[in-house]
Amino acid sequence: MKKSINRSGSHIAIQAAAKTGKWFYILFFLVITFLPLVWLVISSFKTNFEFETQAFALPKVWMWSNYKNAMSMAGLPRLFMNSIIVAASTTIVNTLVASMGAFAIARETFRFQNLLLNIIVAGVLIPIIALMVPFFKLVNGFGIYDTLFGLIVTYSAINIPISVFLIHGFMGSIPRELEEAAVIDGCSFSQRFSKIVFPLTKPGLVTAGTFVFIFCWNEFIYAMLLTSSEVSRTLQLGIRFFRSQFVVDYTSMLAAIVITMIPTILVYVFLHDRIISGLTSGAVKG
Amino acid sequence: MKTWKILALLLILALTVPGFLLAQSAAETGETVLKWPTIWVGEDSKAGEVERLVMEFNTLNEGKYQVDIEANPDYDGYRTKINAQVAANAVPDLFVFNPDPTSFSYYEGDRLMDFADELAGDWGKVFVGGAIGDATINGETKSIPYEIGVTPIWYNEALMVKAGVTEYPETIDDFWKVADKLKAAGIVPTSQMTGGTNAWTSMLWFSHIAMSIGGPKVWDKPITDPVFEKAAEILLKMYSDGNTTKDAVGGDAGVSGGHYLAGRTAMFINGPWYIGRVRGEAPDVYENTKIASLPAAGDYPGGQIGFALSNLAAGATDNAAKKGGVLAFMKWMTEPENVKAISMDSGAMFAVKFQTGAGDAVDPLQKKFTDAVNDASFVGTHFATVYPSDVVAEFGQALAKMALGRATPAEFLQQIKSVID
Amino acid sequence: MHSVEKVLAARGLVAKTGPRFSGDRPMVKRNKNWKQIILFLLPVLTLFLLYFVYPLIFVFVTSFTEWNGISAMQFKGLGNYKRLFLSDTFRLSFRNNILWALVLGLVQIPLAAGMAMVLARKPRGWKTFRTIYFLPNVISQVALAMMWLAVYNAEYGMLNGLLNSVGLEQLTHNWLGEYETAFPAVIFQQLFYIGYFMIVILASRMGIPESFYEAAEIDGANVLQQEAHITIPMLRGILVTTMTLAMAFGMRHFESTYLMTNGGPAHQTSVMGIVLYRNLEALRFGEANAIGTILIVTGGVVIALLRWFFGRKASASETVQ
Known part of the structure; x- marks a missing residue:
């Protein structure tokens, strides 16, 4: 105060x-x-x-x-590894793809760009459980069923609307004059993106990235639908091993949930906080 | 420019690293590999023996067939996935399903393997009477009857004694007297629930009552039949006047089972799979649990509920080797000795006949379940095996409405009927 | 609104903020960068076409049929839609989704914005609070639902326990099992998990230069006036964005309700997603997809209205200034 x-x-x-x-x-x-x-x-x-x-x-x-039970969960290190690979890769692929798209829409003028944006953003409304059959067909058809790659592509795609929406919002408010100055200095199209707009959109990227990471970490339905073997199983599937058709080992499951939460909390506390504080101090410097 | 390069590198890494990690899978051996996504893994009581049998099968058929278990312990998720796979025409080599009108629609089209010809021979004789008939539609037997469920009434004798009840009630009128005595002793008479996907405990109470009034063939009648209305009246009474817990409306299986485990309720319904839980966590309740049929509510006393719980099935295939593998595996899993091994170890019951000798250790409570079926005047099925899953889901919703006094028994049935139409 | 812009504006480096949509500018005949534009849009469009457009065409087309995923589809025209709108359950679910959207958009976002404003003034321990408020977003919904089931339970629940201990027995309820309380209880469970939106708003709020507030302080504006006249107008963009998102989440709300009540008692807490899921489970893809279509269309309308309303209001307020 x-x-x-x-x-x-x-x-x-x-x-x-x-x-x-x-x-x-x-x-x-x-x-x-x-x-x-x-x-x-x-x-x-x-x-x-x-x-x-x-x-x-x-x-x-x-x-x-309970913790001993949770730790002895079949292939726990592998599950962790898979979840980290999927969540991290998806976050990178998704925010990169979405920011490129958002850049083209927000910083250039072309016919139907608003229509395009609105169509993509409307994807936020889609209840993705409704798309199980087509998603399964797609992933199976491309031969990436039961692969981490299949999960990464699917998760990246599912989160496109929200990422484009958030990132576009941040990009739209960057002053055009900055770019115009850069063009005069001889910056190309992709340099305008990589040198000016992309760095200035960091809050948007972090906001979207955090969302995507948590989504991937906690997603269950598609992880179950699109994978089957241990090689590509993620943590959320592992947690269900304390459940069977009629009886649930609740407390071991809770212990497993606590264990699986720790990385997300750490990612959040260290990465997010650091980036956010970096952002605000960076912003003051202009 | 640097940022740009780093980003490109990250993107490439993000996309390729998982690919490399996967390269190790699928070592070709020339064997016919059959994938078996199954729920009988992890905490499931059958998991150990099922895994052993699969391993034994793989050893016996080395170089020829190999069955790979794909573990999926989440039952609802498993069902959702099988639905999606069948609809996407990518049926797994082997799978398990819960036979009800919804899953029997898998039989349409040519997506499942038909075992009718093979079962017509000696193999068919290992199954209990009627089991194959129940799995046959239009002459096609596209699944193998396997695990069966039995869901008698459980009661806690110690609580009854505490309330001054010495005899388990014979008729439903006695039942209400017992309920009053229990309440007077501060004990809640029954465990109930309207929640979960199918209001399991209460759905079973309703099925017991309906069959006690209308007999095992009661399910052939329309749901608005007076028999069901009478059954609904009795179920409503179980929800009234403190005959069940306050959290029964909206409660799920954890609620109804938890109250019985905690010794708060005296009567409960579930299958033998719950024995392990009671034995492990509430030894007192386990010691005092007795098994019975419903006190007679009509002209058909002494019946029990027994139903097909899980059938084995396989995706149709033109590949002769695969077909041979599926058949070999199905026959292996239904061999009486193997079924006995699973049953003895897990307490589960099966549609395959096997002999038990004096040397076979059976859980005493477990044995009561077998006895209950053998002693029953008839064995019928329950509501959720008769109707598709959306009707079953409506049962719990309509029941909550009736239990809250917002629908009469007739309106309760009418609401279920509106979904059947 | 973005921080950099504000800083630059404050320093007089830019006369006017850039347009929110470049489409506001006069249309150029053909952008000379069209090749790069296409290149940049290619990845996002490929994924979007595969994972949204193709499935949605599938959803839309099958919504006019009766199809169990196995036998051949039968064309039913508007039959599924008619059946849905005649169904009490569906109408109730539809209403509940609208309520969800309104509550999340008009109550949760203001709560989140309020917290962002409080924390932006850096009270003691604000960083810790910021982290803690976010934690529920990290915990899986399964665990949260398990806890709230126990809180609301009528026999041993914490809420009734609290009421009993302060002598308010008459206020105890079977919270998730009664008509009057079930829906509010389910909404309440989600309403206060403001973490994600709060973080988003806070990030923008921190970008507003401190000097603005110092100047207002000298002019004699109290805290509330400062927030009303500086923060809210400057955060208008991010507030509309988060509100839109929150409303979209409300329209497609499914998970926590499914886990806690599965739509009960007697469909009182049902939402369209639950009816949809139930139809999927029963292999009634035609009807499930009709619900999907309705959900997307009504959600689109709600959000378009919201953006139109705020867009109009914003330009009106600008002319007043």
Whole structure:
């Protein structure tokens, strides 16, 4: 908070009310967002009996064995590896492809460009579960069923509308004069993209990239539909191994969920935070 | 320019690295490889023996056939995937499905292998009576009957005793008296649920009641028949006056099973697959669990529910080697000795006959399930095997409406009928 | 709105912000860069054609048929659509989707924007808060649903436990099992997970130069006035963007409801995605795809209306200034 240099009494009262309101607001969200995490971690140390009968009590005995079960999940390192490859590759492919497309649409003029943008962005609305049969046919037809490559292409494609939408929004607001100056300096079309627009769109790329990464990390239905063998299985499929037709080992599954969450949290805390703070400080420098 | 090059490099890496990682797959050996996506893996009680049998099959047929298990433990996901694969005309070499009117539509067209000719011979004799008939449509048997389910009433005898009940009720009128005594002792009489994909526990209660009134052939009648209305009235009563838990409306299988496990409810319905859970987590409840049929609600007392739970099937193929492999594997999996091995180890029940000797250790509760079927005056099926999956889904929704007092039993049935039409 | 632009504008480096859509400019006969444009659009268009256009044509065409994926399709004309609009369940689901879109767009986004404004002023621990608020977006929906099922449970749930402990027994409910409470409870579960949108808005908010606020402070504007007169107008672009996205998510909402209630009790929490999924499961592809078509068309209309409304309002406010 900045030091107030104002004199009027009502002004100070408003500032004080805003301050109380602010902390109430912060705390409310803190509780509601932190609660699931705490619950998740505590529950992952319970027995299934405790989990099903006393959902909010502390475990009598802390069941580290749940974590042992989760760690012994078949091929855990491989699952991790696959998830990382898929999520990272998809994020790169998707944001790159989407930013190139968004650049052409946002920074050039051609017939039907707005129509094109609107059509692509309308893809955000599509309930992708409706597309299982055609997606399966596509992936099977291209011979990339049960490959990580198939998943990467599919995930990259699924996230095109949202990425184009977000990135285009950021690109559209970059001053045209910057590019015009660059053209005078002899920059080519692709240099305008790589040297000027792309670097200036970093907040958009990070915003879209974060979304895409988390999507890939947590996606289940298409991972299940488009892969079958251990070679291309991802973590979300691994977690389901604590489930069977009639009985679920809830607490080992929760332990597995906790383990699988850690990388995403780390990616978020370290990468995202760093990029975002880099961005804002970079922006001030112009 | 640098950024640009880095980006191009990243893109190439992102696209090729996964490709290299995959290059190692598919070493050609000249064997006919059959892929078997299956749910009998991981925590499933049959997983161990199924895997052993597949390995044994592969050893016996070395150089000829090889079956690869593709594990998919998520049951709903598995079903969704098989649906998509059948619709995309890319049926797996071998798979398992849950026989109901929806999945029987896989039989249309020429996508599944027909076993009718082979089953007409000696192989057909290993199955229990009627099983093959149930898997045959228009003379085509495009799946092999395999696992069966039995879902009698479970009750916790200790809780009954605590409430001063000494005898399991004979008739539904006795049942209500028992329920009142249980409530007086602070015990909730029944586990129920309207949630999940099929309101499982309550759907089974309803099926038991309907067959007790109308007999095993009750399902031939239209759903708006007075028999079902009477059954719905009884089910509604189970939802009223504290006869079930407060969270039954909207509750899923975790809710109905959890209350029984915790000793909060005295009566419950499920199959033998739940025994392991009870034995492991609630030993007291396990010790006190008894198995029974529904107290008579009509003219057909003492019936039980037994139904085809999973059938084995295979994608149609012109490849003679593949066809031979599928047949060999199906025969292997249905060999009485092998089926017995799975059954003994897992507690699951099968449509294949096998002999048990004195030396075979069977879980005592497990044995009660077998006895319950053998002693039953008749064995019929349940609602969810009779209707397609959207009708089954509507059952839980309509039941919630009735349980909340917003629909009469007749309206409940009418709502289900509106989806059947 | 983008930070760089604001900085440059603040320093008088650019007289006027660039147009939001270059299409606003007079149409050039043929862009001399057309080859590169096509090259740049090629990857995105290829993926889009394969994964959206082709499947959507498939969805659209089959929506006029009866088809179980196995036997031959039978043309039914508008039969599937008629059946859907005559179905109480579908109409209820349709209404619920509209409500989802409105609540997410008009309540969740303001909540997220409010939090972004609070955190942008860097109260103590703001970086930690920023991280924590985002965490639910990282946790799988499966785990979140499991927890909220336990919170709302009528027998041992935490919510009823809280109410009982403060003497409000009469307010306890079977939250997910009653007509009055089920739908609000399902919405409530998602409403406060503002993390993603908050981050997006916060990133833009941090780009507004501090000097603007300092100047306003000297002019005697209080915090609320500063937010109303500086932050909100400057974030208009990103607010419309996030609101559009949130509404789109509301229209196609499926997962958390499917996991918590599967549309129950008696379809009270149902949404179009759930009806669609149920039809897919029953191998009724014709009807499922008709729902898909309806969902896309109505969603498109809602979003077009939103953009039109804000676009118009924005230009109106600009002329006032």
